[in-house]
Amino acid sequence: MNSPHLPTSRPQIMGILNVTPDSFSDGGRYLDFDAAVAHGLSMRDEGADIIDVGGESTRPGASRVDAATESSRVVDIVQALSENDVPVSIDTTRSEVAAAAIEAGATIINDVSGGLADPQMSSVARESGARWVLMHWRGHSKDMQKLATYEDVVAEVHAELMERVAEAEAAGVAREKLIIDPGIGFAKLPEHNWALSAHLSSFVTEGYPVLFGSSRKSYLGKLLADGGNEQRPASGLNDATLATSVLAFEAGAWGVRVHDVRGTADAREVWMATKNSLRG
Template sequence: MLDLMRATPPVVMGVLNVTPDSFSDGGLYTDLDSAVRHGVELREQGAHLVDVGGESTRPGALRVDAETETARVVPVIRALAEAGVATSVDTTRAAVAAAALKAGAVLVNDVSGGLADPDIRRVVAEAGCPYVIMHWRGHSDRMQELATYHDVVGQVRAELSERVDEALAAGVRPDQLILDPGLGFAKTAEHNWALSRRLDELVGLGFPVLFAASRKSYLGLLLDGRPAPERDAATTATSLLAVAAGAWGVRVHDVLGTADAIAVWRATGSPRLRW
């Protein structure tokens, strides 16, 4: 799976939140049948991976315990794996990651980059699976207090490099690593746009980059307060620009619209662009 993912960018990662309180789709897929049905639908629409999350990381969200998170994600991942759907687990906890991998997940997507639970690096190293390291400065209940930078792109790049070094020291191989700039996590709208415009500087670190702007609040601000479910066109635009700037993959709610846009991009010769 790792070689396949490296060989066929851009990868489309479909979002499946099995939580009651996620900012966009919380509560829609909290029972097993609806979650599995939506995961299969995302695959049919063009998702290479379905990213299953059991704990909301929206600004201000409070944490759930590991047992609750595990109980939410593991049955869904197991059922999707049995249905032939490749899944990733969106978690910051080593125990949840280990249980998800045992259930059939093929990638760990850690929004904390290993800071919330350093033992997750050992789990990833032993599994040999792809590992998304996102830029992160603190949990959801206080992360926006930490959105202070003198050069957001330079500092995100430097802090991601530190997370890479920590992962490598824990035994994770370089070819397992994928980086995510962490749009919206301890970032203002201005920070998010700067990271988007200069995404090539993060691509220049030499690792695949995952771009995850889907339905986030800075797009709502741009669109005069439009609610999250109505931000898909803006998401597709930002995702396609990221792909054209060299992103390895995009994490989105609207898989079909994204897959269609990528098909158009390919048909025009897959041009590389800068924002």
């Protein structure tokens, strides 16, 4: 029998704050400045270690907004949260938005394109010293599902993601600043997501912190479809997300990106207490 995974550090919870009208789960709920800041503070109080602020939807099929619109949605909110001592990440693929958010107080760039969408992102990461999440990505949201073709999804995602890491390091970004993410739902069919989730530990063994984000995604809804529906709506997927998050903790993930912070924080406490009891 394999030895149980014993955590060396507390897994991070990244609370999702979408300041957008069209995100798949909470689009439009936090467009108002006061509502967005209040929700960010609430997630912090519920146990989030980081609040991930995004001003452009990356759901499948989403159209892009211009950089000025994206910046106008996020920068003041990042600043307000940072002034309240909330650690903030900026969810963007644009270097100019990342730079403005870092100036406002963000300390992490969560780049779903892994640097592919904007070649200047590596310069922003290097010069700012911010941590940089490199996610596996094959194209923008509008067309990305057409790119979900794999012979061995785990091996191919692993190889493509390590290429992004190598390019980031070649551009001068310090290894210790990098976080990797296999990109659940991005140019992936449900069977690809399940395979990546099952083999998450193969990414962890590379030695980089691994972020896992399955929160309320459609592959969970398709698994749990009921009542003759094609899939269960996002609002009914918190428990399923929680299950995947605990599995990610077990695989050694550095953190999870979620909408439901309180439930995830409670599960983390239970998981940590159970694992720590194995230390004797």
